[in-house]
Amino acid sequence: MVELMVEGKRTDGRGPYDLRPLKLDVGIVKNAAGSAYIEHGKNKIIAAIYGPRDIHRYGLTVERATIRCRYHMSPFSTDERKAPQPSRREIEISKVIRDALEPSLLLENFPKTSIDIFIEVLQADGGSRSASITAASVALADAGIPMRDLVQAVAVGKVNGTLVVDLSDIEDKEGEADLPVAFMLNENKITLLQMDGKMTVEEFKTAINMAKEAAAKIKEMQKQALVSKYFGQGGQTR
Amino acid sequence: MNKFVLPGEVVAQGSYRGWSNLLRIGNNYIALFVGEVEQAGLRLRLIRYSGPYMPKAGDRVIGMVTDIQPLSLTIDINSYVDGYIMANSIFRRRIDASKVDLSKVANIGDLVLAKVQLTERGKDVLLVPERNWKISGDATVTISPAKASYMLRQKDGLLQRLRKHVRDLLVGANGVIVIRGEGEGLERVKAALNAINMAKGLTDIDKVVKEVLEVG
Incomplete structure (x- = not known):
């Protein structure tokens, strides 16, 4: 078993509750209706929104807009070259992200339009789906798509028997459990819940609370990024 | 003073008679967009800082002819829905379909000035052409619809300040702006409009315009 916790510290020196460094920028893709760039740990991800735009395709919902999401990892985003065509994992994550944001x-x-979310992973680390959701939600706000709340996501995992938030790549791969969760905190709702590995019921409850605390911190970063773009550095919301 | 808000924030609590761009859940009014909230008595309005043009009746828009049908023109109004102008509203009389050829009065690519008459969820927008509905200009600039509507709302003469540098300036609520002018004046106004588009929020617009027009 890989030693992932030594004297309460993780391999990158963080404590169990610490997030990796997070940076968010809004409005970086000029041609998109809205966009965001996130650096979360070693993840580097761009999210860009196009639409709403008119579509005429059989089978699409006519009463409301259809969300189309494409999560894609660049061939150079991983240690070994990744084939550029969408993998099964990417197709699944695209769906998961769409369901978490919708x-x-x-x-x-x-009605009768589509809103396209393009997510391009330039550099991949653990938790790229969570970082993508966080960035895409900010990009949707930037695009002026009406939303009830910003969505933020984070993974909680179990490594060497200890619950930790915001898993790095090695913790994701070698840990005992991985629980990505997305929240709409104002409404106290969970929009994504996946789990890989095993946790007890008590651990699960604790993990959700840890994720919620971490999501609150991420939400502050999202708000700061939007305030910085729209109201200037000194901008204050209510 | 208006308050800046982000999506999901509770803007106000209580009971208001009218609200726009907000979602009411119980007694809470939730912001749906990035913007600022204006309160007048029992009315709340969120002025959006971004987003697509959402047509509403009475808006004056500038669009481009994209298709000519036997009895109507299809107009791109910089929105997620198209606009259309019926032939009878162009000729201002009842039309005999067999005797009308709209390609004689309009071409694809023509710019038109029209008023939004009817919007229906999920359907194209019915437009009524203004008296001088076919327009031309020396430059066309598209800015964020939120900023165009801010420019149109300003009473302190933001448009007048820009118009001093050119012969004419037509602003559509959909963010399309047609400029008539030439030389340095035209370039200054184009630069000012581009600066408006790049400005953070709406509060910086006046400052940005002043800077560009004075320095430019």
């Missing part, structure tokens, strides 16, 4: 959006305002 509850926050008021799609009835744009």
